[in-house]
Amino acid sequence: MAKPKIEPRLPKGMRDFLPGDMLKRDYVFGVVREVFHLYGFEPLQTPVLELYETLMGKYGEDAEKLIFRAQHPGGKEELALRYDLTVPLARVVGQYQSDITLPFRRYQMSPVWRGERPQKGRYREFYQCDMDIAGAAGQDADAEIVALIVTVLRRLGFARFSVNLNNRKLLTAVGVYAGVDGAALSELYRSIDKFDKIGADGVRDELIRRGLSPEVVEKIMRLITVDLPRDEKLDFLDEMMGEIPIAREGINELRDVQTNLRRLNVPDDNYGFDFTMVRGLGYYTGPIFEAIIPDGDVGSVAGGGRYDDLVGLFRGETIPTTGGSLGIERIIDVVKQFGLFPDHITGTVVQTLVTVFDDSTRPDAVALAGELRAGGVRTELYLQDKPIGKQIGYADKKGILIVAVLGADEIASGVVKFKRLKDGTEITVARAEAAQAVKNLLV
Template sequence: MPKIDARLPKGMRDFLPEEVLKRQYVFGVITDVFKTFGFEPIETPVLEMEDTLLGKYGDEAEKLIFHAQHPGGKEELALRYDLTVPLSRYVSMHENDLSFPFRRYHIAPVWRAERPQKGRYREFYQCDADIVGIEDPSADAEIVSLVTTALRRLGFADFKVNVNHRQILTGIGIYAGVPDAQLGDLYRSVDKLDKIGIDGVAAELRESGIAEDAIARMFTLLERREGGAESLGWLRELLAGIEPAQKGIADLEQMVEYLNVMGVPQENVQIDYAMVRGLSYYTGPIFETVITKPDNLGSVTGGGRYDELVGLFRKQSLATTGTSLGVERIIDLMDKLDLYPPALTGTVVEALVTVFEPGLQGETLKLANELRAGGVRTEAFMQPKKSIGKQVQYADRKGVRVVAFLGSEEIKNGVVNFKRLSDGTEISAPRAEAVQAVRSLLSE
């Protein structure tokens, strides 16, 4: 057969073992937080019916959906774009088996046909948590509390959860005098404020045909876009008489009260009237988290309330709110900020049992199995012709912390010698106490 070039599709990645271990550490911390808040795990297929996904995200997002078809197949399929729409389909299909309110978490890959670039991939993992069946802003506050808890447990200290409300955005459009038909253009442009600046947003709005006086009124408001809970009082007066805005302000005021009760640090939450969240299915509070130091390192979580999405799959909708943690960016930032624990090495192996000569390979395997039975993750070296020095070098390069030596003399005397590679500490222990010896070296 002809040789095949080893290559990957654009935007897809392989991961080395040390990279996978870091990813598993992050997934593990986030999973533990999800469980701490009482969320249950679910799984859904990577493929959904095409009509399940289409019409839910907005035109720009749906250009990124991967469509799939198997030869001769009659079903029109697509790779899932996120974990939110599949949740809505899942709830409608399994509602008789679920207890409401339903708290779910889901950690799985999704696919988007984006232009690959640093930090943006075509296949990536999402970590989602959602509460289905609660209309009260307490559910939205719980999601924000979950986000701050997860980021702090991962080691992040300097971040902001920016909070807004879709009905406040509607009210801002009404205040500015933007016709309903142009509100979509308004939101799409304002959503780019951090990327293209106020002049760029103004230029886009003019191209969309939005009047100059409406643009001016918009920017009078957006110049005061960020603030704490106290800014809601100013906004309430400014948008007096605009019913959607008043509803949104009341929701956020209630959210802030709940966040204070739950002890969420005020420095980690702020109101931002220019934060839009691009997906069209949001209906209420929306959230987006940005790492603020050492620099503004971009968004790491996003989410919000989408009370009408489940209703597309059943007779009556169910109030739903949730978040997605951008785990790929979180992993990259943890590398950049050196947030991984020192004990996290590039291998799962805790101990390596060396082999002195071919005739002792069986004893090497036997000791390795004894250590494994005691809960020590152990590799048995299987190339007896390699020198002991080469075997130790292999262990060190791989990141193994403890090496076991079992030569003829040790076997005769019923002992095992161990060495911790990080500082050269050596101990000898009776064969029956080998597990305890390794544990003592690993614990220091």
């Protein structure tokens, strides 16, 4: 065997997915895709590369430093790898005005690239899984997104989880209520955003350190940490801040979302309100949400909200949009952690391995493989010249559940023997019934 001359290496922050892993990922992607279709979302694919000018100015200065540039020698266009799926959506909505009818529901599951420093659960290439409704201003649209995410998580086998709702307008209102003006407001967001990490006391300390008076901080904390049954939380905020117009708006929107969730028959246990939830400093303008799995080792597994200002950028008008993003990489991790993969998700696609004794039986083995495939059985033909024991060992190692044994005796009598490896069961059947026999053994 030749010694490899080139050190096999991967670029920083990039991953390979070997077959065993890919099958698990594909399963999760498959469930998600099904639910997207169930909710009437259409697939969209956009190029990996965008014009640099398309991405510029959409993410802020810090983020733009993380955009991968892509050039080829002599290329005249300034190109970059897409940084997320939302800006490409906005471009598409602006570009195909005659082909796209609003409201436009689309989903996209694609990799994006960010030149960040890799860390646990953070990569330079990772999949995003976005669903958005462009051109729908009402809270029935927001509720559709939340309901979709609840359905995805339930179909994947999670029972205990909660989609927590908040509204950017309420966060702004809290600032107004506490007398924090525009400039300090993003500081306020930033501190509150750390709530799940540093707790109530941590946020309190940080707000005081940022120069807010202890009285103001207490007012804020009382609002955002309200500890009441879910259906009384909004009433409480209404009492406290109902006079503030922006608060009024935010509360009404959340009530509207809740009404629609009930109508959509979303299980009561799977959503709630969390007024400490901020969702970063990004472009959200209305209701926001985040899905948490209590016993999962990761933070939120999905999130999103309403962002009315971005999608219209490429069209010179406002297009109210709401959407969400499944943290598909994290979801895959938690599905693994909880062992929620169905039994048929094994380490291989192969359902049966056709073994080959020697050159004299090979023609029949090849023919059998063809017959099994014609009968819908995912079949691998053994391709090396090894003893039968090795061939079975190969199947076992690879996780193939059934091997076909076809020696001179079986050929002479027109039959084939199948062995199920997990319990050693052997059956002999006529060649014509081979495919059906494998399917029966698989059950």
